Amino acid sequence: MKCKKMHLICIPTLLSLLVSNTVLAEHLKLDDIEVISEENSPLNKDYATTAGDAAKLLENEMGVSLYRAGGVSSLPVIHGLADDRIRIQVDGMDLISSCANHMNPALSYIDPFNVQTIKVYSGITPVSVGGDSIAGTILMLSKQPEFAMEGGLLTHATINSFYKSNNDAHGVNLSASVANAHAYLQYTGTTVEANNYRAGGAFKAAGIAANGRGYLGADEVGSSYYHSDNHAFVLGFHQENHLFELMLGLQEIPYQGFTNQRMDMTNNESQQYRFKYEGHYDWGLLKASAYHQRTRHSMNFGDDKQFFYGTAPGMPMETEGVTTGVSVEAETSISSRDLLRMGAEYQRYRLDDWWPASGSGMMMGPNVFWNINNGKRDHFDVFAELDSQWNQQWFTQVGIRASQLNSDAGNVQGYNNTTVGMAGYGAAANAFNALDHSKSDHNVDVTMLARYTPDHNSSVEAGYAMKTRAPNLYERYTWANTNTMVLNMNNWIGDGNGYVGNINLKPETAHTLSITGEWHDAQKEDWQIKVEPYFTYITDYIDAVSCASVGKTCASRTDGFVNLSLDNQTAQLYGIDMRARKRLSDGQGLGRFTLTSALSYTRGRNLTTDDDLYQIMPFNLTLGVEHAYSAWKT
Ligand SMILES: [Cu+2]
Incomplete structure (x- = not known):
């Protein structure tokens, strides 16, 4: 249906080849180690539809919507709250978008074909999977290891390819693994590439995309092309009740156009290293993980945007983000009724965002512009959560999480140190450098949830959550306010306006009430109905405000967009x-x-x-x- 409307031919699997060699007919699945929550959703993995964008797997999830940015960088929204307000974990790693336009969000680092499990918490999120977020949580897990039976050998290879005629999107996915009873090695690799896609009909006049650029058809959506390559190697060991896993992930996006931004991604390279341990003991379950990710991101004007401005050949913007995390979690039954979960998490994040000089003018030279210099955002969290099954009908969960978050940024400089005029950056840099940049936030999250299951045909769940998120580094530390071009470049919201941060921002706190009612036949096969109304009241909600209202004088403009800053306000959301x-x-x-x-x-x-x-x-x-x-x- 969708394909017909878009005038395209879907060939989901042009070539699908499966090679399997199982010495012993059965293989061993570590079901006892995988803890699947009820939010676990069946995946509809139409490779052509998702075409490299893992966020598109969430399209049909209850409570989730998406907004499109680049071809492989859609951003999820849960109950009206988006981006950093959602905690997104990819294989246990909390990945952070290192880009002033948030072009590389967490879900852009996993290939949809490699995703095995998605868990979406849209209502009341348990504190064990929450933290530093005020909307829900999305957990994406790639394929779990499969081991052979004792004495056996399990080998597996898959190759998939697809082609979509609308934008010539095509790609290949390769997966190969070998396992015996104790060790496991898997490789997955993907490459996807697409040209600009075409709308259902003409929506603008045909013509050149921009000064000095090529021709775009009347139905062609400029800057929607992309190319993304992903590789992942996983090595796993299994010894009785213990599972160890090492993962190396490599990603390269050599180009990705952005229809909603003034810049395009001209390169994104990422290396990810992860270690995971899960062990079953007499007393319960122990999980530990450590990860390290480095992202090197570049932006400039892509093929459908004007490149030369006077003597300036483009506007290079460079970013490096390094994220390191460690977590430990233990789960134990303290009685036949109560299950206690406790954990600690640490995350260290470093960010540099600099823009090399371009051209001979003052606007972008002669110095390097430092947007964020040595940005730091580190947090340490502890949590405790108690699940109680009072009887057949009643289940409750209570949880508390405490977080200490420290952020900081070094001194900055503009393209030049002139203190007057719109192309003078000295005054704003001096004002920012005179401030103390270090900030400490102490956040507390609380969750209370009760579920009543009177019979095999219905259940009602109701709960309250208090959740807190501290400002990100771009919200807190972007500083330049005299030049519209520079303000435009800081736009993680994706709305075309210009933004300057506010160092005085406080964390935002959401209070959410949510009820979920579910009715179905006993087998959940014939009929099913699920209703979820919710209400959220947010204090210190970080929203766009006029620069003047936070004591800043921003460049004025008359092109229909506005230059804005940020402040803490009060917001309310409700829905069903x-x-x-x-x-x-x-x-x-x-x-x-x-x-x-x-x-x-x-x-x-x-x-x-x-x-x-x-x-x-x-x-x-x-x-x-x-x-x-x-x-x-x-
Ligand atoms: Cu970017």
Whole structure:
């Protein structure tokens, strides 16, 4: 259906080849080690549809919407809250977007084909998976190791490719693994590439994309091309009740256009190293992990944007982010009723964001512009969570998390040290450098949840959560306010306006009430309905404000956009999500037909200004009919 509307031909699997050699017919799955929560969702991995963008796997998740940025860098929104407000873990790593335009969000670092499990917490998020976020949590896990039975050998190889005619998107995914009863080695690699895609019809006049650039058709969406390569090596060991895993991940995105930004990604290289341990003991479960990621990111004007401005050949912008994390978590039954979970997490983050000089003018020279110099954001968290199964009907969970977060940034300089005029950066740099940049935040999260399951056909869950997020480094430490071009470059929101940070920002705290009701037949096969209303009140919500209201004098502009800063305000969101499905026929004859529907409504208001919040998905209702016949699904 989607394909027809877009005038494209989907060939999800042009070539699909599976090679397997199993010496022993059975292989050993470590089911006892994998802890799957009920938020675990079945994956619809249509490779052509996701085409390198793991965020697109979340498209049908209850409570989640997406906003598009680059071809492989969509950003999820949970109940109207997006980006850094969501905790996103990829294989246990909390990855941070190291770019003034947030072009490399966490989910851009995993290939959708490699994702095995997604867990989305959209309502009340347990503190064990929350922290430094005020919306929900998204956990994405890649393929888990499979070991052979004792004395056996398990080998596996898969190659997939796809082609989409609309934007010539094509890619290859390769996966190979070998395992015996105790060790496991896996490689997965992917390359995806696409040209600009075409809209359903003409939406602008055809012509050159920009001065000195090529021609764009009337239906061609400029700056929507991309190319992304991912490689992951995993080595696992399994000894009785202990699992050790080492992962090396490499990513390169040589180019990715951004339709919603003034810049494009001209390179993104990332190396990820991860160690994971899971062990079962008589007293319970112990999990530990450590990770290290380095990202080197470059931006400039891509092929569909003007490159020369006077004597300046483009505007190079460079970023390096280094994230290191360690976590330990233990889970133990303290009685037949109570399960206690305790953990500690540490994360260290470093960020440099610098823009080399360009051209002979004062606007971008003669010095290097330091947007963020030696930015630091480190936090240490501890949490405790108690699950209690009081009887067949009642389950409760209470949790508390405390976090100490320290951030800092070094002194900066502009392209020049002139203190007057819009191309003079000295005054703003001097003012920023005169301030003490180090900040400490002490955050507390609390969760209380109760679930009542009266029978096999229904359950009701209700809860309250208090969650806190500290400002990111761009929100706190971007400093240049005299030049619109520079302000434009700091736009992690993706709305075309110019932004300057505010060092006085406080962490934002959300209070959420949520109820989830679920009704279904006993087997959850014939019919199912799930309703989730929610209400969130946020104090110190970080929102865009006029520069003057926070004592800054920003460059004025008349191009329809505005230059803004940030301040803590009060916001409120409420809404409802609903999902329903009913089987229409039972699988005899023509196959099984199922009617599905999804409804979501979110209303978000800034109570300080009485304005609507940004990035809120309008009311939407989706109806569908699923058809399954043997192995076919439509
Ligand atoms: Cu960027």
